[in-house]
Amino acid sequence: MPNNRTRLIAGNWKMNETYSEGVTLAQDLANALSDGAEGVEVVVCPPFVDLKGVASVIEFDKAPFGLGAQDVYWEPKGAYTGAISTDMLKSVGCTYCIIGHSERREYFHETDADINKKMIALLAAGLKPISCCGESLEVREAGQQVDFVVGQVKEDLAGVELATGDELVIAYEPIWAIGTGKTATPEDAQEVCGAIRACLVELYGEDIAGRVRILYGGSAKPGNVAGFLAEEDVDGALVGGASLVASDFAAMVEKAAE
Numbered sequence: 001m002p003n004n005r006t007r008l009i010a011g012n013w014k015m016n017e018t019y020s021e022g023v024t025l026a027q028d029l030a031n032a033l034s035d036g037a038e039g040v041e042v043v044v045c046p047p048f049v050d051l052k053g054v055a056s057v058i059e060f061d062k063a064p065f066g067l068g069a070q071d072v073y074w075e076p077k078g079a080y081t082g083a084i085s086t087d088m089l090k091s092v093g094c095t096y097c098i099i100g101h102s103e104r105r106e107y108f109h110e111t112d113a114d115i116n117k118k119m120i121a122l123l124a125a126g127l128k129p130i131s132c133c134g135e136s137l138e139v140r141e142a143g144q145q146v147d148f149v150v151g152q153v154k155e156d157l158a159g160v161e162l163a164t165g166d167e168l169v170i171a172y173e174p175i176w177a178i179g180t181g182k183t184a185t186p187e188d189a190q191e192v193c194g195a196i197r198a199c200l201v202e203l204y205g206e207d208i209a210g211r212v213r214i215l216y217g218g219s220a221k222p223g224n225v226a227g228f229l230a231e232e233d234v235d236g237a238l239v240g241g242a243s244l245v246a247s248d249f250a251a252m253v254e255k256a257a258e
Protein backbone atom coordinates (compact mmCIF):
# COMPACT_ATOMS: atom_id res chain seq x y z
CA MET A 1 0.00 0.00 0.00
CA PRO A 2 1.53 3.40 -0.93
CA ASN A 3 2.05 5.86 1.87
CA ASN A 4 3.05 9.54 2.13
CA ARG A 5 5.76 9.15 4.69
CA THR A 6 9.06 10.85 3.83
CA ARG A 7 11.90 8.37 4.20
CA LEU A 8 14.38 9.21 6.89
CA ILE A 9 18.01 8.13 7.14
CA ALA A 10 19.49 9.03 10.51
CA GLY A 11 23.11 8.64 11.58
CA ASN A 12 23.84 7.91 15.23
CA TRP A 13 27.51 8.70 15.72
CA LYS A 14 27.42 7.36 19.30
CA MET A 15 30.58 8.29 21.27
CA ASN A 16 32.74 8.89 18.20
CA GLU A 17 34.39 11.98 16.70
CA THR A 18 36.01 14.82 18.61
CA TYR A 19 34.89 18.33 17.70
CA SER A 20 37.32 18.75 14.82
CA GLU A 21 36.79 15.18 13.57
CA GLY A 22 33.04 15.75 13.69
CA VAL A 23 33.27 18.94 11.67
CA THR A 24 35.40 17.13 9.08
CA LEU A 25 32.97 14.21 8.88
CA ALA A 26 30.03 16.60 8.50
CA GLN A 27 31.85 18.46 5.74
CA ASP A 28 32.63 15.18 3.94
CA LEU A 29 29.01 14.20 4.25
CA ALA A 30 27.77 17.52 2.90
CA ASN A 31 30.11 17.09 -0.09
CA ALA A 32 29.04 13.49 -0.64
CA LEU A 33 25.37 14.48 -0.62
CA SER A 34 25.68 17.63 -2.68
CA ASP A 35 24.07 16.00 -5.73
CA GLY A 36 21.10 14.26 -4.41
CA ALA A 37 18.93 12.79 -1.75
CA GLU A 38 15.84 14.46 -3.06
CA GLY A 39 12.77 13.50 -1.09
CA VAL A 40 14.72 11.90 1.74
CA GLU A 41 15.16 13.45 5.15
CA VAL A 42 18.69 13.14 6.49
CA VAL A 43 19.39 13.46 10.20
CA VAL A 44 22.79 13.43 11.84
CA CYS A 45 23.11 12.79 15.57
CA PRO A 46 26.63 13.65 16.77
CA PRO A 47 27.80 13.81 20.39
CA PHE A 48 26.61 16.92 22.27
CA VAL A 49 29.89 18.79 21.99
CA ASP A 50 29.95 18.38 18.20
CA LEU A 51 26.41 19.62 17.57
CA LYS A 52 27.18 23.27 16.97
CA GLY A 53 30.18 22.56 14.79
CA VAL A 54 28.22 20.10 12.65
CA ALA A 55 25.35 22.59 12.31
CA SER A 56 27.78 25.25 11.13
CA VAL A 57 29.16 23.27 8.18
CA ILE A 58 26.26 21.28 6.76
CA GLU A 59 24.03 22.94 4.24
CA PHE A 60 21.87 20.54 2.34
CA ASP A 61 20.49 22.06 -0.80
CA LYS A 62 18.23 19.27 -1.87
CA ALA A 63 17.49 17.19 1.17
CA PRO A 64 15.90 18.50 4.30
CA PHE A 65 18.52 18.22 6.98
CA GLY A 66 17.90 17.55 10.62
CA LEU A 67 20.32 17.77 13.49
CA GLY A 68 19.69 15.43 16.37
CA ALA A 69 21.13 14.78 19.81
CA GLN A 70 21.61 11.31 21.26
CA ASP A 71 19.91 11.96 24.59
CA VAL A 72 18.20 14.65 26.68
CA TYR A 73 17.11 15.18 30.26
CA TRP A 74 13.47 15.94 30.98
CA GLU A 75 13.87 18.71 33.55
CA PRO A 76 13.97 22.23 32.05
CA LYS A 77 16.98 23.48 34.04
CA GLY A 78 18.67 23.36 37.41
CA ALA A 79 21.04 21.32 39.52
CA TYR A 80 21.41 18.23 37.31
CA THR A 81 25.15 18.01 36.76
CA GLY A 82 26.05 16.67 33.35
CA ALA A 83 22.52 16.82 31.97
CA ILE A 84 21.32 18.64 28.83
CA SER A 85 17.85 20.18 28.44
CA THR A 86 15.50 20.52 25.50
CA ASP A 87 16.14 24.28 25.34
CA MET A 88 19.88 23.67 25.17
CA LEU A 89 19.38 21.31 22.24
CA LYS A 90 17.18 23.82 20.44
CA SER A 91 19.71 26.59 21.05
CA VAL A 92 22.28 24.78 18.88
CA GLY A 93 19.85 23.91 16.11
CA CYS A 94 18.59 20.44 17.01
CA THR A 95 15.24 19.36 15.69
CA TYR A 96 15.50 15.67 16.64
CA CYS A 97 16.70 13.69 19.63
CA ILE A 98 17.30 9.96 20.03
CA ILE A 99 15.88 8.51 23.24
CA GLY A 100 15.83 5.03 24.70
CA HIS A 101 18.75 3.63 22.74
CA SER A 102 19.57 0.11 23.94
CA GLU A 103 23.07 1.25 24.90
CA ARG A 104 21.57 3.88 27.23
CA ARG A 105 19.19 1.30 28.62
CA GLU A 106 22.05 -1.13 29.23
CA TYR A 107 24.98 1.04 30.34
CA PHE A 108 23.08 3.94 31.93
CA HIS A 109 20.15 1.95 33.32
CA GLU A 110 17.46 3.94 31.56
CA THR A 111 13.96 2.63 32.04
CA ASP A 112 10.85 2.96 29.94
CA ALA A 113 9.52 5.36 32.60
CA ASP A 114 12.57 7.61 32.02
CA ILE A 115 12.12 7.38 28.27
CA ASN A 116 8.48 8.34 28.64
CA LYS A 117 9.47 11.51 30.54
CA LYS A 118 12.03 12.37 27.87
CA MET A 119 9.44 11.79 25.14
CA ILE A 120 6.96 14.14 26.84
CA ALA A 121 9.63 16.83 27.39
CA LEU A 122 10.81 16.68 23.77
CA LEU A 123 7.34 16.87 22.27
CA ALA A 124 6.40 19.75 24.56
CA ALA A 125 9.51 21.58 23.33
CA GLY A 126 8.69 20.94 19.68
CA LEU A 127 11.60 18.52 19.21
CA LYS A 128 11.04 15.20 17.44
CA PRO A 129 11.93 12.08 19.42
CA ILE A 130 13.59 9.16 17.65
CA SER A 131 12.46 6.66 20.23
CA CYS A 132 14.34 3.35 20.17
CA CYS A 133 13.04 -0.08 21.05
CA GLY A 134 14.25 -3.59 20.41
CA GLU A 135 14.68 -7.03 21.90
CA SER A 136 17.67 -9.00 23.14
CA LEU A 137 18.80 -12.25 21.53
CA GLU A 138 17.23 -14.15 24.41
CA VAL A 139 13.82 -12.60 23.78
CA ARG A 140 14.16 -13.21 20.03
CA GLU A 141 15.12 -16.85 20.56
CA ALA A 142 12.04 -17.28 22.74
CA GLY A 143 9.96 -15.89 19.86
CA GLN A 144 8.66 -13.06 22.04
CA GLN A 145 10.01 -10.09 20.06
CA VAL A 146 6.64 -8.69 19.02
CA ASP A 147 5.11 -8.68 22.49
CA PHE A 148 8.30 -7.37 24.04
CA VAL A 149 8.77 -4.48 21.62
CA VAL A 150 5.10 -3.49 21.56
CA GLY A 151 5.25 -3.47 25.38
CA GLN A 152 8.20 -1.06 25.28
CA VAL A 153 6.44 1.21 22.79
CA LYS A 154 3.30 1.35 24.92
CA GLU A 155 5.28 2.26 28.04
CA ASP A 156 7.34 4.86 26.20
CA LEU A 157 4.16 6.46 24.84
CA ALA A 158 2.09 6.28 28.04
CA GLY A 159 -0.03 9.42 28.27
CA VAL A 160 1.61 10.93 25.18
CA GLU A 161 -0.62 12.90 22.84
CA LEU A 162 0.34 13.29 19.21
CA ALA A 163 -0.90 16.14 17.02
CA THR A 164 -0.30 14.64 13.57
CA GLY A 165 2.13 11.72 13.91
CA ASP A 166 4.80 13.64 11.95
CA GLU A 167 6.42 14.63 15.21
CA LEU A 168 7.38 11.10 16.22
CA VAL A 169 9.93 8.63 14.88
CA ILE A 170 10.28 5.14 16.30
CA ALA A 171 13.44 3.13 15.65
CA TYR A 172 13.26 -0.64 15.89
CA GLU A 173 16.74 -1.88 16.70
CA PRO A 174 17.09 -5.54 17.63
CA ILE A 175 19.93 -5.49 20.17
CA TRP A 176 21.51 -8.64 18.77
CA ALA A 177 21.97 -6.90 15.41
CA ILE A 178 23.64 -3.71 16.70
CA GLY A 179 27.32 -3.44 15.82
CA THR A 180 27.54 -7.20 15.37
CA GLY A 181 27.33 -7.43 11.62
CA LYS A 182 24.29 -9.70 12.12
CA THR A 183 21.30 -8.11 10.52
CA ALA A 184 17.71 -9.01 10.91
CA THR A 185 16.14 -9.98 7.61
CA PRO A 186 13.75 -7.48 6.03
CA GLU A 187 10.94 -9.88 6.96
CA ASP A 188 12.08 -9.88 10.62
CA ALA A 189 12.09 -6.09 10.58
CA GLN A 190 8.66 -5.90 8.96
CA GLU A 191 7.17 -8.33 11.47
CA VAL A 192 8.05 -6.04 14.36
CA CYS A 193 7.64 -2.69 12.56
CA GLY A 194 4.19 -3.81 11.37
CA ALA A 195 3.27 -4.70 14.94
CA ILE A 196 4.50 -1.29 16.12
CA ARG A 197 2.30 0.37 13.48
CA ALA A 198 -0.69 -1.73 14.56
CA CYS A 199 -0.06 -0.65 18.16
CA LEU A 200 0.03 2.99 17.02
CA VAL A 201 -3.29 2.51 15.20
CA GLU A 202 -4.76 1.17 18.42
CA LEU A 203 -3.41 4.13 20.41
CA TYR A 204 -3.90 7.01 17.96
CA GLY A 205 -6.05 5.85 15.04
CA GLU A 206 -5.14 5.20 11.40
CA ASP A 207 -4.32 8.76 10.31
CA ILE A 208 -1.79 9.56 13.01
CA ALA A 209 -0.32 6.04 12.98
CA GLY A 210 0.07 6.31 9.21
CA ARG A 211 2.31 9.38 9.60
CA VAL A 212 4.74 8.15 12.27
CA ARG A 213 8.03 7.08 10.68
CA ILE A 214 9.40 3.72 11.81
CA LEU A 215 13.09 3.07 11.18
CA TYR A 216 15.11 -0.13 11.22
CA GLY A 217 18.51 -0.09 12.91
CA GLY A 218 21.19 -2.73 13.44
CA SER A 219 24.13 -3.26 11.07
CA ALA A 220 22.31 -1.33 8.33
CA LYS A 221 24.69 -0.67 5.42
CA PRO A 222 24.63 0.48 1.80
CA GLY A 223 24.36 -3.15 0.68
CA ASN A 224 21.31 -4.10 2.73
CA VAL A 225 19.31 -0.92 3.32
CA ALA A 226 17.18 -1.21 0.17
CA GLY A 227 15.81 -4.56 1.35
CA PHE A 228 14.57 -2.99 4.59
CA LEU A 229 13.15 0.06 2.85
CA ALA A 230 11.12 -2.15 0.54
CA GLU A 231 9.06 -3.28 3.51
CA GLU A 232 5.69 -1.65 4.04
CA ASP A 233 6.27 -0.37 7.56
CA VAL A 234 9.99 0.45 7.37
CA ASP A 235 10.40 4.14 6.56
CA GLY A 236 14.13 4.51 6.93
CA ALA A 237 17.18 3.50 8.91
CA LEU A 238 18.99 4.48 12.09
CA VAL A 239 22.61 3.89 11.20
CA GLY A 240 25.51 3.49 13.62
CA GLY A 241 28.87 2.33 12.23
CA ALA A 242 28.14 3.14 8.58
CA SER A 243 27.19 6.73 9.48
CA LEU A 244 30.85 7.38 10.41
CA VAL A 245 31.95 6.81 6.81
CA ALA A 246 30.62 9.70 4.75
CA SER A 247 30.55 7.75 1.46
CA ASP A 248 28.63 4.85 3.05
CA PHE A 249 26.10 7.10 4.75
CA ALA A 250 25.60 9.08 1.54
CA ALA A 251 25.16 5.83 -0.40
CA MET A 252 22.40 4.82 2.00
CA VAL A 253 20.66 8.16 1.56
CA GLU A 254 20.89 7.68 -2.20
CA LYS A 255 19.34 4.21 -1.95
CA ALA A 256 16.48 5.72 0.05
CA ALA A 257 15.95 8.30 -2.71
CA GLU A 258 15.57 5.63 -5.42
Ligand SMILES: O=C(CO)COP(=O)(O)O
Pocket residue numbers: 012101173177178179180181217218219220238239240241242
Ligand atom coordinates in the same frame (compact mmCIF):
# COMPACT_ATOMS: atom_id res chain seq x y z
O1 LIG B 1 22.62 1.27 17.23
C1 LIG B 1 22.56 1.57 16.06
C2 LIG B 1 22.06 2.88 15.63
O2 LIG B 1 21.47 3.57 16.68
C3 LIG B 1 23.00 0.62 15.00
O3 LIG B 1 24.37 0.55 15.05
P1 LIG B 1 25.16 -0.23 13.88
O4 LIG B 1 24.62 0.33 12.58
O5 LIG B 1 26.59 0.08 14.11
O6 LIG B 1 24.81 -1.69 14.03
